[in-house]
Amino acid sequence: MEQRSFASASGLRPTSAFVVVAIVILAVAGRVAHLAFARSAPPPDREVFEVGLVPAYEVADAGGRTLATFVPRFDLVMSPRSMWQAHTPVRMAQRISEVLGGEPTALELIDAMIPDATAGVIEVKAWELTPRQAQRLGEWMESGAGSGTHPLAGIWIRPLARHGQGAERFRLFWQPELLLSPEEREAHGYESAWSWSRHLAHGIERCRRRPGLGDPTSAKEWDARRAEVWAALIPRAHCRPVRGIPSAIAIDVRDLLREEGVSPWQMKLAYDRDRHYPCGEHELFGSWGFVDPAQTEARPREGLELLGDRLLEGAEWSFLGHAPDTYVWRRDRSVRGRRGDRANAYLGLTRASAAPIVHSTIDLALQRFVRRELQAVMTEHRPALAMAIVLDLESGDVLAVDSVEEYEIQPFAPVYHTFTPGSTMKVVTMATALEEGLVRPDDEFEVGDGSYHLVDPATGRGRVIHEAEGSLTGRNTAAMFFARSVNACFAQIGVRIPAEVFRRYLVALGYGSPPGAGLGIERAGYLRGLPWAYRFTHASVGFGHEMTTTLWQHAAALSTVVRGGVWRPLRLLRAVEQDGARHEIPLADGRRVYRPETCAEVRAMMVLGATEGTGRHLARPDIAMGTKTGTAQKVGTELCVHVELAARERADREGVPMTAARLRSLKAQPKPHGNCYTSSMCVFGRRLDEEREILVLVVADEPRSREKFGSRVAGPAAAAILVEALGLTRDGEPPVVEVVDGFGPSPSPLRNGSLVPWREEER
Amino acid sequence: MTLRTSLSIGLCVGAFGVGIFTVHLAARNRFRSGELDATQRWCEVYARQNELLRSEIRREEWLLLSGEPAEDDRAPASPLPEATD
Numbered sequence: 001m002e003q004r005s006f007a008s009a010s011g012l013r014p015t016s017a018f019v020v021v022a023i024v025i026l027a028v029a030g031r032v033a034h035l036a037f038a039r040s041a042p043p044p045d046r047e048v049f050e051v052g053l054v055p056a057y058e059v060a061d062a063g064g065r066t067l068a069t070f071v072p073r074f075d076l077v078m079s080p081r082s083m084w085q086a087h088t089p090v091r092m093a094q095r096i097s098e099v100l101g102g103e104p105t106a107l108e109l110i111d112a113m114i115p116d117a118t119a120g121v122i123e124v125k126a127w128e129l130t131p132r133q134a135q136r137l138g139e140w141m142e143s144g145a146g147s148g149t150h151p152l153a154g155i156w157i158r159p160l161a162r163h164g165q166g167a168e169r170f171r172l173f174w175q176p177e178l179l180l181s182p183e184e185r186e187a188h189g190y191e192s193a194w195s196w197s198r199h200l201a202h203g204i205e206r207c208r209r210r211p212g213l214g215d216p217t218s219a220k221e222w223d224a225r226r227a228e229v230w231a232a233l234i235p236r237a238h239c240r241p242v243r244g245i246p247s248a249i250a251i252d253v254r255d256l257l258r259e260e261g262v263s264p265w266q267m268k269l270a271y272d273r274d275r276h277y278p279c280g281e282h283e284l285f286g287s288w289g290f291v292d293p294a295q296t297e298a299r300p301r302e303g304l305e306l307l308g309d310r311l312l313e314g315a316e317w318s319f320l321g322h323a324p325d326t327y328v329w330r331r332d333r334s335v336r337g338r339r340g341d342r343a344n345a346y347l348g349l350t351r352a353s354a355a356p357i358v359h360s361t362i363d364l365a366l367q368r369f370v371r372r373e374l375q376a377v378m379t380e381h382r383p384a385l386a387m388a389i390v391l392d393l394e395s396g397d398v399l400a401v402d403s404v405e406e407y408e409i410q411p412f413a414p415v416y417h418t419f420t421p422g423s424t425m426k427v428v429t430m431a432t433a434l435e436e437g438l439v440r441p442d443d444e445f446e447v448g449d450g451s452y453h454l455v456d457p458a459t460g461r462g463r464v465i466h467e468a469e470g471s472l473t474g475r476n477t478a479a480m481f482f483a484r485s486v487n488a489c490f491a492q493i494g495v496r497i498p499a500e501v502f503r504r505y506l507v508a509l510g511y512g513s514p515p516g517a518g519l520g521i522e523r524a525g526y527l528r529g530l531p532w533a534y535r536f537t538h539a540s541v542g543f544g545h546e547m548t549t550t551l552w553q554h555a556a557a558l559s560t561v562v563r564g565g566v567w568r569p570l571r572l573l574r575a576v577e578q579d580g581a582r583h584e585i586p587l588a589d590g591r592r593v594y595r596p597e598t599c600a601e602v603r604a605m606m607v608l609g610a611t612e613g614t615g616r617h618l619a620r621p622d623i624a625m626g627t628k629t630g631t632a633q634k635v636g637t638e639l640c641v642h643v644e645l646a647a648r649e650r651a652d653r654e655g656v657p658m659t660a661a662r663l664r665s666l667k668a669q670p671k672p673h674g675n676c677y678t679s680s681m682c683v684f685g686r687r688l689d690e691e692r693e694i695l696v697l698v699v700a701d702e703p704r705s706r707e708k709f710g711s712r713v714a715g716p717a718a719a720a721i722l723v724e725a726l727g728l729t730r731d732g733e734p735p736v737v738e739v740v741d742g743f744g745p746s747p748s749p750l751r752n753g754s755l756v757p758w759r760e761e762e763r
Numbered sequence: 764m765t766l767r768t769s770l771s772i773g774l775c776v777g778a779f780g781v782g783i784f785t786v787h788l789a790a791r792n793r794f795r796s797g798e799l800d801a802t803q804r805w806c807e808v809y810a811r812q813n814e815l816l817r818s819e820i821r822r823e824e825w826l827l828l829s830g831e832p833a834e835d836d837r838a839p840a841s842p843l844p845e846a847t848d
Contacts, residue, residue, distance in 0.1 A: 066818075071815050072815065345793060346797075
């Protein structure tokens with residue numbers, strides 16, 4: 001067989017060709033593999049990462065009902081400076097207004113989309129033109145921006161008003177709506193908005209520069225000059241002309257922007273959100289907003305919102321997912337929609353973590369009932385404000401807390417408004433004296449006949465302590481004086497406790513320091529430092545005078561005694577839930593203040609109060625309950641709360657600070673009623689068939705009706721709230737008797753069958 | 764024509780065909796990814812609309828349960844949209 005060798009025309013041997021091809025293929029494969037698998041490979045420039053907002057928590061009540069949540073909102077955001085270099089204001093305003101259904105109108109939109117303009121005219125404040133610059137600009141405008149057709153419309157120069165000596169200066173004014181209109185640019189031979197804006201920027205820049213310097217030589221330098229000119233012509237680089245675009249229209253707006261070739265940096269549909277309160281807004285729930293000028297986004301300001309935010313900031317909750325939505329897409333000019341417009345290419349979506357749900361201890365239905373009761377107190381007794389708090393005694397969980405005010409006081413009153421506790425403080429005095437072994441429930445005291453002369457054994461000087469009308473007189477046991485709330489007895493018990501010991505107990509119970517509820521601004525109340533004057537502070541504190549407290553502090557202290565002696569901070573948040581997994585918040589460690597035996601004796605006295613004492617007309621046979629009423633008559637020198645709060649409200653409205661001097665001057669003002677009282681009622685109880693105990697504290701500060709006693713003013717509301725909290729009523733009505741399983745007639749007019757049409761038809 | 768030549772021509776034609784098919788596939792994929800983007804945007808908008816409606820339902824539910832009168836003059840919720848291309 002004859003063998004012939006193949007002669008290559010190029011002189012390249014076939015093996016070499018194969019090697020070259022193989023190298024190319026390997027190089028391509030290597031690059032592809034690198035892009036595909038190398039983690040450090042940079043993403044291609046055309047890939048766009050859109051990262052949404054970090055999911056924020058919801059707040060729910062004890063039953064899982066949403067109290068606060070975010071609801072998304074669509075806004076139109078834009079950079080006027082970028083936008084109007086490439087698009088026509090009138091056209092865009094008309095088209096967007098059309099898509100939005102005419103609301104806002106095109107004219108309103110133009111105003112919103114050119115925020116630097118006043119009545120459509122922008123004064124270019126960045127430049128003070130010299131006479132030469134002004135002359136060159138004037139000639140350039142006169143020449144129709146060099147087109148030689150007719151003078152430019154919508155741009156002019158005015159001399160700058162100056163004071164004193166100095167060279168004359170000029171300022172440029174322009175009207176974007178007119179200068180950038182299609183008519184104007186077409187009249188000067190320009191079709192596209194983009195090329196017209198570039199031409200204008202070049203012309204203005206040339207006029208500003210000294211002749212003979214020449215044009216920039218590089219495209220980069222031109223870009224910088226144009227950017228400088230537009231920064232002067234339209235200073236604003238960001239604005240939000242439309243807020244809250246309905247979802248159904250959002251897609252049309254997005255389509256319109258794509259159709260018009262609007263880039264995201266010029267104008268885009270932005271996602272934002274509003275905080276919503278589906279069950280109504282409430283001071284307790286709080287709000288989001290701006291409290292610091294440096295803040296760039298809204299933050300929780302007060303209430304449960306603030307408390308929830310602080311909770312989740314804690315390191316122990318860092319395991320909760322808080323990844324935002326991440327959408328990756330590619331700018332792909334080769335992909336076109338049906339209308340021939342450009343489209344983006346979907347690459348991937350990573351879903352955001354579920355928003356955590358912060359479960360509060362609040363029972364919303366009870367909270368609403370409490371409000372109604374407080375409103376009824378306000379209507380009937382017209383106090384300056386009425387407050388109430390409902391606690392689960394064992395855990396210290398706050399089931400409801402509210403206040404209704406005659407005057408608008410900004411901070412939440414249960415942690416801000418301080419009052420004289422009066423006789424409800426006798427619970428603490430009695431517990432302290434029993435704990436220290438200074439008194440026994442059956443110890444007898446002499447309280448006189450409605451007024452008692454207390455004498456300081458050290459000085460021999462005395463003070464007369466008065467009682468309310470109809471109070472128990474003469475000689476009786478400490479337990480009975482507790483049940484009938486006799487001040488003279490408690491002044492005597494109070495002074496038996498050494499002042500430093502008494503004060504130490506009060507501090508341990510939280511009096512005199514901010515309650516730390518976490519709901520926002522709060523006050524510490526007033527607890528006088530040592531030494532205490534025997535006849536005055538020492539004696540007065542025993543029956544709840546010469547000190548002030550907030551509702552929150554007082555409820556925490558009273559619940560300590562009734563619970564059995566362990567002080568525990570009141571709790572508003574119970575659990576955090578995410579993706580169906582519920583994480584309970586552990587109860588704070590308690591602090592023992594009194595022995596259980598001491599507290600059992602005080603409880604027994606409160607039960608006596610509910611059966612024979614000042615709370616006897618509130619007792620119910622189906623509840624095991626104890627009460628302590630409080631009626632604190634304020635001394636004449638104390639400022640009337642009505643006068644103070646009215647003045648605060650007025651000052652707040654007028655934006656005037658309420659200084660200490662102003663407050664002092666208010667004392668001279670006449671009171672709008674007779675004597676000032678604080679009426680309060682503390683009641684605890686349980687159903688006879690249950691162990692769970694509830695404590696309710698209601699305070700009405702300075703009622704103006706004929707009634708002043710705590711049992712009459714705050715008592716009925718406190719009892720009704722207790723009954724409701726124990727489930728013996730629903731919305732204040734007796735429970736429904738079931739006729740068949742799950743159904744029964746309701747006595748409520750709201751649920752009356754005669755109001756239901758289908759019942760009418762049945763008849 | 765030798766077998767080797769026929770094979771070479773066949774391979775060239777095959778490679779060309781694969782190339783054309785790949786280009787076709789790539790174009791179709793890019794178009795579909797554009798459609799996916801539009802769908803994603805649609806979903807995004809209506810996921811948000813759903814959240815809005817959910818909040819509205821919670822409000823109405825609370826009004827009904829609490830016995831408060833509902834606001835009759837409230838604007839009706841936006842109708843559900845038809846899918847766009």
